[in-house]
Amino acid sequence: MSTATRSVAPRAHVLVAVKELHAAKTRLSGVFDTADRTGLVLSMLRDTLAVVSDVATVVGVTVVTPDPAVARLARSVGAHVYADPAPVSAEDRPDEGGTEHSLNAALSAAAEHVRRNERGVDVVALQADLPSLRGGEFGEALAAARTGGRSVVVDHHGTGTAALFSCDPEIPLDPRFGPGSAKRHLESGARPLDGHWPGLRTDVDTADDLDAAQALGVGPATRAALDALEHTAPSRCGNE
Ligand SMILES: Nc1nc2c(ncn2[C@@H]2O[C@H](COP(=O)(O)OP(=O)(O)OP(=O)(O)O)[C@@H](O)[C@H]2O)c(=O)[nH]1
Numbered sequence: 001m002s003t004a005t006r007s008v009a010p011r012a013h014v015l016v017a018v019k020e021l022h023a024a025k026t027r028l029s030g031v032f033d034t035a036d037r038t039g040l041v042l043s044m045l046r047d048t049l050a051v052v053s054d055v056a057t058v059v060g061v062t063v064v065t066p067d068p069a070v071a072r073l074a075r076s077v078g079a080h081v082y083a084d085p086a087p088v089s090a091e092d093r094p095d096e097g098g099t100e101h102s103l104n105a106a107l108s109a110a111a112e113h114v115r116r117n118e119r120g121v122d123v124v125a126l127q128a129d130l131p132s133l134r135g136g137e138f139g140e141a142l143a144a145a146r147t148g149g150r151s152v153v154v155d156h157h158g159t160g161t162a163a164l165f166s167c168d169p170e171i172p173l174d175p176r177f178g179p180g181s182a183k184r185h186l187e188s189g190a191r192p193l194d195g196h197w198p199g200l201r202t203d204v205d206t207a208d209d210l211d212a213a214q215a216l217g218v219g220p221a222t223r224a225a226l227d228a229l230e231h232t233a234p235s236r237c238g239n240e
């Protein structure tokens, strides 16, 4: 990484991918019906976007999605939208990894698009389901990421990826999201970032993850969504 590159003021553009809402958060389908899952996905996205948009070094946020409702929410809070085509099923594209291929292809294309338009900007792919994220921890992670080219924040399970950073314009983001992605990101050369960032690491895919996030404290949109759900699912969404 060149000295010139590092001497410029930190500027990061955050990419957040969200698939079609009707297919989102299937691991919560035993707990919530489709409408409730959709509401929760949008609420967690809203909280995640609010936090990252407030971080001083974040100069842009782009939501990568094929879903019109997600795109509307993104635009309403000042984020950009990068439209990716609706994913095809793994059965239709067995050689390309199905939806994982779609997700990573869409993130790669969005990262290249951002870098073409904002020269020298750092690029981050961040999970959309981080309702306990705090601005301070994301700011710290960004600062740590800037000490090297490509880096990763492993999720609270130790297997997934909460955030992937490329802080050198010469180094592609090269996203390898999907089950077990932490190992793939590390094996492909991403440096692990070691801070104590529980909110950043707590992405919500299962009911246990949701409990973990609630124990940390969730953002206002997610709180409101869960409070509304308490009336229909008290055993799952009881008080913290
Ligand atoms: N734009 C886009 N986002 C995707 C795609 N596939 C997955 N995502 C998003 O990437 C993140 C991780 O995806 P998954 O873990 O597969 O999906 P999920 O909805 O979080 O949870 P499950 O349905 O339980 O697997 C989520 O924010 C998804 O919405 C895709 O093809 N395109």
Ligand SMILES: C=C(OP(=O)(O)O)C(=O)O
Pocket (backbone or CB within 6 Å): 155, 159, 160, 161, 162, 176, 177, 178, 179, 180, 181, 182, 203, 205
């Ligand atoms: C897609 C991923 O996350 P999750 O399955 O936890 O949503 C990932 O960690 O790469």
